[in-house]
Amino acid sequence: MAGWDNGGMxxxxxxxxxxxxxxxxxxxxxxxxxxxxxxxxxxxDLFPLNYIVHDGKILFRTAEGTKxxxxxxxxxxxxxxxxxxxxxxxxxxxxxxxxxxxxxxLKDTTEIxxxxxxPLKPWLPTLKYNYVVITPNEDGLSGRKFNLGEEPExx
Amino acid sequence: MAGWDNGGMxxxxxxxxxxxxxxxxxxxxxxxxxxxxxxxxxxxDLFPLNYIVHDGKILFRTAEGTKxxxxxxxxxxxxxxxxxxxxxxxxxxxxxxxxxxxxxxLKDTTEIxxxxxxPLKPWLPTLKYNYVVITPNEDGLSGRKFNLGEEPExx
Numbered sequence: 001m002a003g004w005d006n007g008g009m010x011x012x013x014x015x016x017x018x019x020x021x022x023x024x025x026x027x028x029x030x031x032x033x034x035x036x037x038x039x040x041x042x043x044x045d046l047f048p049l050n051y052i053v054h055d056g057k058i059l060f061r062t063a064e065g066t067k068x069x070x071x072x073x074x075x076x077x078x079x080x081x082x083x084x085x086x087x088x089x090x091x092x093x094x095x096x097x098x099x100x101x102x103x104x105x106l107k108d109t110t111e112i113x114x115x116x117x118x119p120l121k122p123w124l125p126t127l128k129y130n131y132v133v134i135t136p137n138e139d140g141l142s143g144r145k146f147n148l149g150e151e152p153e154x155x
Numbered sequence: 156m157a158g159w160d161n162g163g164m165x166x167x168x169x170x171x172x173x174x175x176x177x178x179x180x181x182x183x184x185x186x187x188x189x190x191x192x193x194x195x196x197x198x199x200d201l202f203p204l205n206y207i208v209h210d211g212k213i214l215f216r217t218a219e220g221t222k223x224x225x226x227x228x229x230x231x232x233x234x235x236x237x238x239x240x241x242x243x244x245x246x247x248x249x250x251x252x253x254x255x256x257x258x259x260x261l262k263d264t265t266e267i268x269x270x271x272x273x274p275l276k277p278w279l280p281t282l283k284y285n286y287v288v289i290t291p292n293e294d295g296l297s298g299r300k301f302n303l304g305e306e307p308e309x310x
Binding site for chain 1: 201233253
């Protein structure tokens with residue numbers, strides 16, 4: 001299970017709330033910027049990118065390069081989106097949603113045309129020819145909400 | 156090499172600028188919120204957390220839990236911090252700094268006392284007993300700056 005460490009607290013007073021899959025997907029849909037983590041053998045890499053949620057999946061575009069090379073070697077990926085809102089110096093709210101899933105480059109023309117209809121807006125002014133879709137694993141969604149605050153006194 | 160995919164562009168007009176180690180550390184020091192990626196065997200996990208840069212290293216605190224368990228099994232970790240600033244709907248600037256390094260739990264009393272002096276402020280109101288320090292590998296720093304903009308027309 002991924003997320004902020006909640007210090008082993010599991011009662012209702014925990015500063016960490018576990019989100020349902022629906023809540024997690026809803027939060028994912030509010031943002032367009034996330035982080036893709038790929039791995040091969042013992043090497044891990046992370047790529048910030050723009051995405052959209054499309055039919056419960058993560059869709060993004062990429063040019064050929066390191067990212068696709070890694071995806072070609074390992075299709076099990078982790079994708080993360082988070083948000084931090086401080087309401088004062090010491091308090092605030094944050095959330096993080098993690099998607100563990102399988103990445104696949106769209107090859108089928110019908111799929112690519114369908115993806116072209118999606119409101120996916122890349123920010124980097126480079127040509128991006130490939131669509132990649134991440135399909136969450138069963139139980140692959142993991143969302144948490146955090147109430148930020150002062151650490152309690154040690155006792 | 157990690158970072159946004161630059162589409163194979165390497166000339167001066169590239170929307171991606173590679174940063175020096177010093178620039179990368181300077182940017183890291185402007186933020187307090189990052190993401191730790193740990194792995195064991197084929198499983199990857201990501202943990203958002205608060206950190207500070209201390210003597211060119213990443214310092215954070217954690218309670219016992221999943222995070223430390225993973226660190227105990229695999230001490231090679233990836234840490235990422237990023238920032239996106241949109242100046243209009245279509246333009247803006249972003250950066251991402253990735254640190255690949257070795258994580259170590261502080262055990263030595265002198266080290267722990269020194270860490271106690273660091274201005275590290277956890278946001279989650281849970282007791283965090285352990286300090287963890289990430290020492291960057293040689294060539295383990297990788298920073299990039301991105302000029303966001305419209306994708307060029309395909310030709």
